[in-house]
Amino acid sequence: MLIAQNIGFAIIAAVMIVGAIRVVTTSNVVHGALWLVVVLAGAAAQYILLAAEFVAVTQVLVYIGAVMVLFLFGTMLTRSRIGRDSGLNNTYWKLGIPVALALFAAMAIALVDSFGSEKMPTDGAIVNTQQISDQIFGPYLLPFWALSFVLLAAVIGAIVLARKD
Amino acid sequence: MFVNQFLILAAILFCIGVYGVIARKNGVMVLMAIELILNAVNLNLIAFSMRNGTADGQTFALFVIAVAAAEVGVGLSLVLLIYRNRRTISLDDLSEMKG
Numbered sequence: 001m002l003i004a005q006n007i008g009f010a011i012i013a014a015v016m017i018v019g020a021i022r023v024v025t026t027s028n029v030v031h032g033a034l035w036l037v038v039v040l041a042g043a044a045a046q047y048i049l050l051a052a053e054f055v056a057v058t059q060v061l062v063y064i065g066a067v068m069v070l071f072l073f074g075t076m077l078t079r080s081r082i083g084r085d086s087g088l089n090n091t092y093w094k095l096g097i098p099v100a101l102a103l104f105a106a107m108a109i110a111l112v113d114s115f116g117s118e119k120m121p122t123d124g125a126i127v128n129t130q131q132i133s134d135q136i137f138g139p140y141l142l143p144f145w146a147l148s149f150v151l152l153a154a155v156i157g158a159i160v161l162a163r164k165d
Numbered sequence: 166m167f168v169n170q171f172l173i174l175a176a177i178l179f180c181i182g183v184y185g186v187i188a189r190k191n192g193v194m195v196l197m198a199i200e201l202i203l204n205a206v207n208l209n210l211i212a213f214s215m216r217n218g219t220a221d222g223q224t225f226a227l228f229v230i231a232v233a234a235a236e237v238g239v240g241l242s243l244v245l246l247i248y249r250n251r252r253t254i255s256l257d258d259l260s261e262m263k264g
Contacts, residue, residue: 005166013174020178020201024185029193036197039178043204046171050215055207055226062230067200067237074193074241078248088191090257096187104180111172120166124218131220132227140224147231154235162242 002122009049016042027088033071040064054129171212179205192244192254196237203233 019038026032040063047056136144178201185198207226214222248254 002166009166009170013170016174017177017181020181023197023201024181024188024194029191032194032197036200039201040204043208046174046208047211050171050211052211052214052223052226055211055223055230058227058230059207062234063200063204067234070237070241071193071197074196074244077245078193078254087255088194089188090190093188096184099187100180100184103183104176107176107179108173111169111176115167115169115172118168118216120168120215121218124215127214127218127220127223132223135220135224136227140228143228147228151231151235154238158238158242161239162245 005049009046012042012045012049016046029075029088030072033068033075036071037064037068040068051126054132168212168216171208175205175208175212178202178208190255190257192247192256193241195256196240196244199240200233200237203229 016039019035019042022035023032023039026035040059044056044059044064047053047059182198182201182205185201186195189195189198207229210222210226210229212222214220214226244254247259251258
């Protein structure tokens with residue numbers, strides 16, 4: 001069981017990393033959006049591996065369903081070139097590589113130092129959806145209300161910004 | 166399963182996202198790189214939720230997903246507005262605020 005989980009993790013992780021690298025290196029905006037779908041679906045699969053099925057389904061609905069449609073519409077409405085486009089990178093894009101590597105080195109050292117070879121609990125209680133709803137509508141009720149206002153403001157703001165007057 | 170395997174995968178995704186934010190010029194591509202960063206954070210939250218056996222991590226991940234959806238909506242309408250006024254979404258050309 002654990003070996004199967006580890007093999008599943010390795011395959012999904014490899015697919016996610018390849019997809020993420022393609023998102024930031026591809027020279028085609030639409031291909032970038034489609035590679036992003038691969039990464040988001042891989043993240044949903046990892047959530048299922050971590051026994052978080054409600055978040056996984058929400059991830060598929062919100063990200064792959066809604067956010068991806070927004071990205072494709074954004075690509076279409078800004079008339080980004082559908083097809084190869086050599087002008088997607090900055091002139092100083094090479095600067096990003098040492099920054100990302102240094103950041104990863106710092107995080108990897110901190111993580112290995114803190115969590116070493118700690119294992120996930122195999123006999124721990126699985127968090128079910130009822131507990132999540134008890135959390136949201138219990139101690140996190142005020143943030144939930146605030147979040148609903150954030151979403152309302154974002155929807156109205158997007159309409160106000162994007163409409164033609 | 167180690168705790169670290171999920172955390173290091175999230176760190177890799179985070180760093181790729183940071184590289185994308187730095188390297189990309191196209192506004193839509195920068196927003197995609199920000200999505201990568203937010204997903205890395207969510208993966209961390211879910212991993213810690215399983216490690217601690219509590220629902221707090223998953224609750225936070227749901228909040229992050231909702232905020233990310235709002236961010237993409239406003240961000241893309243901003244990109245659209247910039248395109249409508251400037252006929253370009255190259256972030257290098259927006260230099261009015263440069264000192």
